[in-house]
Amino acid sequence: MQGSPTPKLIANALACRRGDRLLFRGLSFEIGAGEALHITGANGTGKTTLIRALAGLTTPYAGEVTCEGALGLLDERTGLDLDQPLGKALAFWHRIDGCRDPSGALKVLGLEPLLDVPVRYLSTGQRKRAGLAALLNRGVPIWLLDEPLSGLDAAAIEQVTALIALHIAGGGTALIASHQTLAIDGLRTLAIEDFAPMDEPA
Amino acid sequence: MIGALLKRDLGKFFPFAGGGAALPVVFFVAVAMLYPFAVGPDQELLGRTGGGVVWIAALLAAILPLEKLVAQDIELGTFDQLHLRGLTEEIMMAVRLLAHWLSFGPPLILAAFPAAALLALDGQSLHLLLLGLLAGTPGLAAIGLIIAALTASLRAGAALSGLMLIPLALPILIFGAGALARQDQASLGFVAAISLALVAIAPLAAGAAIRAARDV
16 A cells, blocks of 8 residues: 555644634644644634645745645545536546545445435535545555545444544555544644744734 | 646536537527528628627627636635646646637638638638637737636636737737738738737746736
C-alpha cells in the first residue's frame, strides 16, 4: 500500500491566517509511519486552514511543511461531479489514480447500492463515504482528513474510525482534524487553540 | 491522467454529450435566423451585413458557457484533488481550454453553414467566414477561460464575465469581420496571431487565477 520511503509529515513553526486574522502560530509536529495526530479545536479556529496548508493548497504565513510520501485529502469537497451517477463520478478518479479494482472499498463502505444515484441526490454522509472510498482506492500513505466524521451515522462513524485505525496499523500516517472524539488507540492529540496568538486584540 | 481529464471535461462541455451544453450553437443559429426577419428579406443588404452579424453571434455565444467553465470545479474541489495528484493548475487549465474550444469552436463552424444560407452569404464570404471562425474561436475560448477563472470566486461572476469578454474580444471581431467587409483574407492572419498569443497566455493566467482563488 505504501510507497518506498516511509511516510513523514512535519510542520515546523507553522503560522496561518485567514484574511487579516492570524489563526495560529508556532505550530509544530512530526508524524511518521503508523502514527496519527488528532487536531482538535472549535469551529473557526483554523483546522481546515491548517489542513489546506499541509496539503500545499495554500502557502502558510510563516513556517514550513515537509512531506515525504504522497498526500491524500478528504474534506467536504470531494471532487465528485454532481450531475454524474456516483459510479461514473468515482470511476473518473479511479482512472486518474490508475486504480484497477475499486470494488473492495465500495463494498466496505456500503456504496454499492448507490452507484446509479446522481451525486447531487446523495446525503452528506453518503458523499463523505464516497470521498473516503476514492481516498482508499488511491492507496496513498499520508491521509489528511478534515472532519471525516461529520454527517455520518453511528454505524458509519464506527466503520470510518476502524478504517483509519487499519490504515495506521498498516504503516500509514493520518492527520485528522475533528471536533468529535475519535476512538483510535495511540492517537496523539494537538489542540489548535494552544497556538492561538495571545496578544491579538479580539 | 491528462487523457482521463480531457475525456471528463469534454463529457461536461461537449454539446449533446450528456452535459447538454448545446446552448451556444442554438443561440448562434437563432441569431442568424432572426436577423433576416428584423431587417427584411433584402438579399443584397443581408449579404453585405450578414457576415458581421455571424461574428457578433459567435462572440456572444462564447459568453454562454463561461458560468460553468471553472467556478463549478472550484466549488467541487476537483482542482484541489488534482493538485494533490501532482498536476499543476496550468496543465488543468490547458486541458480545460482544449475541451472548451472543442465543445464550441467546431460546432460553431459547422453551424456557420446554415447561418450563411439564412443570411444569403455568397461562396467567397462563407469561405472567409469559416477561415475567420477557425482562426478566431481559439482566441475567444482563451479569453473566456481567463475571465471564467478570474471571476470564479466572485458572487456576480457570471454577469461580470460577459461584460469583460466583450472589450477583450474586440480585436478578433474587428479583424475577423473586417476580412468579410474587404473580401480579403489578409487580416485573418492578425486574427490567428491574436488567437495564438491568447492561447499561449490563457493556461498560465487562468492557472494563477485559480491558485489565487484558494487564498481567500
